[in-house]
Structure formats: C-alpha cells, structure tokens
Amino acid sequence: MGKMERFPFIVLVAGLLFFLFADFVSWALPMFVLKDIPMKKVSDLAAEAKAKNTSAWADFERLAASYPEQFKKYYGEVNEESFAKALKIGHRWYVAEGCWNCHSQMVRPVSNETLRFGIPGVSNTVSYPSEFQNELQAPVLWGTKRIGPDLIREAAVHNIDWQVAHLYNPESTSPGTNMPGYPWFFEKDEKGNIVPNERGIGLLTYIMWLGSWEVKPTKEWALK
C-alpha cells in the first residue's frame, strides 16, 4: 500500500470512530445519566408542590383567592388534583400557542446565562437533568430561539399579578415588546371585570410553576 492510499483509509476509519463517538455522547451517555432519575408524572409534581409548599402552590392559592368565581367554576378547590389539572391544561396551551417559538426553557452553561436567566442569590444554577425528567418535558420544551427571555426560572422573575396583566396585554407591562396579547385566555366575570378563564388559570399556573423548585425564599421574594 502506498502512502497516499493509506491516508484516505485512516481518514475513513477516524470518521467512523468520530461518528460512533458522537452517537454515544448524544444518546447513550444521557441514558446513563438519566437512568436513576425517576420520570415524574404530573400528579407527582402536584404532590411535591403541595408537600414543599413551593411558590407555585402559593401562586395557585393566590389565583383561587383573586378569581374565586372562575376558579370555583373550572377548578373547584385548591388541592393536588386541581393543581395537576391546571398544570396539564397550561402545558397543553403553552405548546398549542407556540410560546416555545419565542421562549426557551433551559439555562445553558455558557455566556454567563446564570446571570441573565438564573436569579443570582435565588437560583444561580444552570439547568440540570432532573428538571426535565417529568411528563411536562416529554418532549422537552428547550426551544431553539430566544425572541423572549428563557422561562425555566420564571417563578423567580415576576409575580403572578404581573403575569396576568402581561398575558392579557404585554404592552401594559413591557412597552415596545413584540409578544402578542392573548385575550382568549380571559373572560368577563359577573361584575364585568376581565379575569382569566379555565385555560388562562392553567397557563398562569404553568408559568409560575416553571422554576418554582429553585425559588428558595418563596412568596415574599416573588411578590416584591
């Protein structure tokens, strides 16, 4: 075999090895990392929120107190079942409305993203595997574009009242934003006030659940 004939052969073998390596890194390795982390159901997430009394649970209670008529009509009481129902409905509408076209759900370990999307002192960590081992992240909602901010730590960023106003009309809280308003998540109550409807309460619960597992000083911080 001449020298030049050997060269393409080495490149071919190296190419195949790199291919196998990439394959290993992208599916086999994650499988090993995830194998001991339980895949949580929505009911597990609800039980956890209640047991730990997370900020998401407090926000759900706050929705029930602020919009009693709608809450009672669509969700009944504040309990694990109604919380799980709200999460499911919220997640479904987040997907259906294509929120993921403009928002990612992952704080990446590059470019100081923890400063930008984590909340220093409250949640200064990059995303980690167990955050995504649940039904609401199958398939994952990591997103590809960031026209708006990352949302995986949203519970620590704005309070629930801000979210209500922003969802109805983003311009009211964020002048100049290109996020569209979502008035079909709202309806009128008996007094004619504009209040979140079934899917609105669901979506708001879902948004405030994102990152609630990282929000340590819960409600007081979130309400500032």
Ligand code: HEC
């Ligand atoms: C066309 C792109 C676009 C779409 C679609 C979109 N958003 Fe946004 N969103 C933005 C932009 C830009 C901002 C930042 C300015 C602002 O506060 O409105 C934002 C901000 C937000 C914030 C506040 C984030 C923060 O930390 O300040 C939340 C929460 C949010 N969006 C939720 C949603 C939800 C839920 C949906 C789907 C129902 C959605 N967005 C759809 C562009 C979008």
